Structure formats: C-alpha cells, structure tokens
Amino acid sequence: MNKTILKWAGSKARAMDTLKMHLPTGHRLVEPFAGSCAVMMNTDYEQYLIADVNPDLINMYQQIKNDCEFFMLIASGLFNASNNNEDTFRRHRFAFNKSKCIGDVYKAAIFLYLNRHCFNGLCRYNKSGGFNVPFGKYKAPYFPKAEILAFAEKAQRCTFICCSFEETLRMAMPGDVVYCDPPYLGNSKTEGFVSYHTAGFGYVDHEFLALALRNLSSKGYPVVVSNNHSDRVLALYTGFEIASFDVRRSVGASADSIKTAREVIASLPAVRDMCSPCNERYCGNCMHSAGAVVQ
Template identity: 35%
Template sequence: MEEPIVINLKLNQITLPPPFLKWAGGKRWVSSRIVEMIAPLTGKYIEPFLGSGAVFFALRPAQALLSDINFELINAYNAIKINPENVLALLREHQAHHSKDYYYRIRSYKPSCMFHMAARFIYLNRTCWNGLYRVNRNGEFNVPVGTKSSVLMSTDNWFAISGILQSAKLVCGDFEDSIDVAEKGDLVFADPPYTVKHNLNGFIKYNDALFSWGDQIRLRDALVRAKLRGVRVIVTNAHHASIRELYQEHFLLESVTRASVLAGSSAHRGRFEELLIY
C-alpha cells in the first residue's frame, strides 16, 4: 500500500490520499520516477491528458494547467475544487443505496448539476468493472457493474484534494491547445491513450480506436514545437517501433516495465514495456 503524502495546506497539515480515480493507463506506478525527473520545477506544470492525475498529485506544483477531452472527468475535478462537501454528501448517498440494480439506474441517469454529475462519475468509476471508462457511439457510459462495492474509502480526503486543485486551471479541450500555451521553463507531461497489450500485434490498427495515428503525429509535432520554445517535455507512450521512430530524432527514449492490471483474471495479466520519452 502506498504511503500517504503529507502536505502543508494553509496552516494545517493534511494527509493527501492517492488519486481518487482508478484509470486505465494511470501513471501511479511510475509517478515517483517522473517526479524525480521533473524536480525542481520553476514554471507551470501542464498535463493535457489528465486521467487520474497521479503525477500531478505526487508533484503538487505551485501552478498547473490540467486538461482532458473528457468533459465528465474535468467536471469531476472542478466540482471537487469548488465544493468538496457537496460531492462527499452525494457519494454518501450512493454508498447507502449501492446495489447491482442501483448501479444500472445511476448509469442511465443524466444529471445536469455539476455536483450530481461529478458524484455519479466517481461512483461509477469505483463500482464498475475494473474502473474502466468506456462509452458507446452515442457517448453513453456502458461499462458493466464490477465486484467492488466501496464508494467511499478510508484514504479519501476530498478537502485535501480540493486544496491541491486550487493551484490548477482545469480545461476541457484538445491536447494541442494546452501544449501550445506552454512557455519557456514550463513542463509538459503528456500521457496519451494507448494500450501496451498490442505492442507487437496490430499496434497501430488496435490503438487507432483509442488515439489515432494522426493524433500521435500531431502530439509529437506539438511537443517538438514546445521543446523549441524552451519547454521541458516528458511523455509516456507504448514501447513500439513506430513510436520510437516518431520521437527518436528529437527526444531521449528510455524503456520502463509495468504490470498490466486490465484483465479479468491474474492469469491473463503480465508485464509490459512502455516508453519514457524526454
């Protein structure tokens, strides 16, 4: 179990919990390594694929721009930043009523209030199968209920999370927009969507549904432009020949190994190489 991180928030010492979302491809497993590479940071921290925000929460920068194309994800962060007490109260209601039938009722529910939307998002993330985020062609969340029933956890500290988020501007938008505003001395950490399971088997075709090859090229070009402006760049991506070729002219490449957890049973899980690009 990870040791909690102790931070100074205003005049009080508050124990900061780990990231509150379970996210496919999340970088909690390598966040300490990335934080070592980043420190010291004098400029702004920019993360254009926010997800669970593992590196942001481990680093706790003084200034940050956090963005993602997923509106519900950004809304959840904003709701916690603005009023964590409201989100907590709604999560307590979800905990009290949780069941298989309740899960599917909430999954089909379409709230308009930002706090109800955020609580629904967190509830589904914590009780769906493997914390997977997936939508159908209509943009509707369609992951089945999982085996976990804990909506609230002992490590939760919504007020500490809210405090950390006060230093961040949260934006829903395309990754290129966030990278292009980075200035000399800033740090961009980019963790685009990809799967490592198909590194050697139909990688481009399989990953195109997650993040197109055109987007991979667009991301590389945006990061090269940032580098030329004096921006520090760190990227995580799949360890595949096509990705190595895409970045090797402009950046240093390092292989890191991780365990895959997105499988129905441990027998189908394994260890995979990923690329650290900087």
C-alpha cells in the first residue's frame, strides 16, 4: 500500500483492496474528486486525469510534479519544533489565507504544513474561503518525504486540473474509466462532511453527479462511485451494481476514535446504443434487450 502525502478525512487508503476489485481496466483513470490521491497512488493506469475544485490541493500536487526537490526544500523547513506551536500555526494559517498567489510553491508548502499540523488532518474552509481548522497539538508532525518522492514519480503520468466534476466529466475520452469519491452524503441534511471547499457539496450536487454518471455509462464509459451506506445514497444509485462493505474510519484525534463504518461502491458498465448481436442501433424491431454492454 502506497501511503499518501496528506492526512485526509474520507481517504480511500483503507478501502483500496475492496475498491480495486470494482475498478475496470482502461487507458486512463478520470477522478473528479482528487482528495488525497490514494486511488491514483494505488492503481496502475497508463494515464490519469486528476481534478478537484479545491485550488490549494491541486496547486500542491502541481508544484510537486513540476519541481519536487524545490517543494521539499521549502516544505521541510516548516517541519521543526519551533513551528509546532499554536501561535506559529495561527500565523502560518493567517498568511496562507491572505495569500492570493494560487500557483505559488510557498503556499503549497504551507498547505502541507497546515494539513500535518492541524486537528485530525481536516481540510475545511469557511464561507469566505479561509482555511479554519484549529491546531492539532501533535508531538512531532510527520514530514512525508518518502510519500512526496513516490507521488512526484507517479505524477508524471497525471494531468492535474482545478475544476468542477461537471467540467471534468465532459473531458472523458474513449478508453477512460471514471471513478468518483464525492463528499459523503448522510441520511439527513446535517449528516455528512461537505466543507472541503467554500462552495460545499449538497444533496442537489449528489443528484447531478448520479445523473452525469448514468449519462456517461450510456455513452460507453464505465463509471464507479463511492459513498457511505445510507438510504439516500442507495436511492440515488438505484440501478447501479451496489457493493457494501465495512471500513475503518477515523473520526477523531485519538486511537479510540477509529470506528467501523459501512460504505458502498456503486458501478455501471460501459453501455452503448448499438445492439451487439445485430450490430445496429436499437429500434422497435430489435428482438434483443436494449443497452448492450461494451466488451
């Protein structure tokens, strides 16, 4: 298992063994919800299209891809005892939130510092776009040198873009496999962690995502999506092949906070509007069932 650079709520690291059984083969993996890139780091597609609406996340990944050595030089200097206190953390967080240089290596380095020093590795923003997770009070935050080096090597096969899932899915090409790991949707309006970005991700967004994935499947793209096991998720993905499984999930800072949660993987194969036996488009005269699965 290749570990990720970031600590990340909802990371698929603990679910990779199960998830890989449901990811079909293909030339390129398209991921509209990058997160910690656990899926990218633990699969072996020839190419990757990795997207996220969070510009800080994509900036860090792009900086590591472009110049890993320089990024590590800047970032490693932040991981020392003098920077591991609440006052210094607040100063770095303030500078990070004031910075307007989206494509800046220094901001990317501070993003890693904040992730590794903040409470439980959360990535959360207020409505003004400010990173607002408090100091984590860890004795010696880990600098992920080996993980950065491994990521930099794999990143040469990746294209990183900062855009919405709708825009990303429109970039799908023949031979692609689409995998989505959106923020979790709970059984009520208050359940689920949706503040990874200023805009949030609500129920309507989940509805649009499910519709977009159905459309992609009908156009010949295999699609896979993860979420937590809830009545609303199961209703959204009616007609998908559903696999339910248990995964260990960290919900706090202590070892006691690691609990088992139920999750689902919903998938649809690539479907085309041509009848395989007839090699013709479906019509009223076709005796075969509509929706031929692409082999």
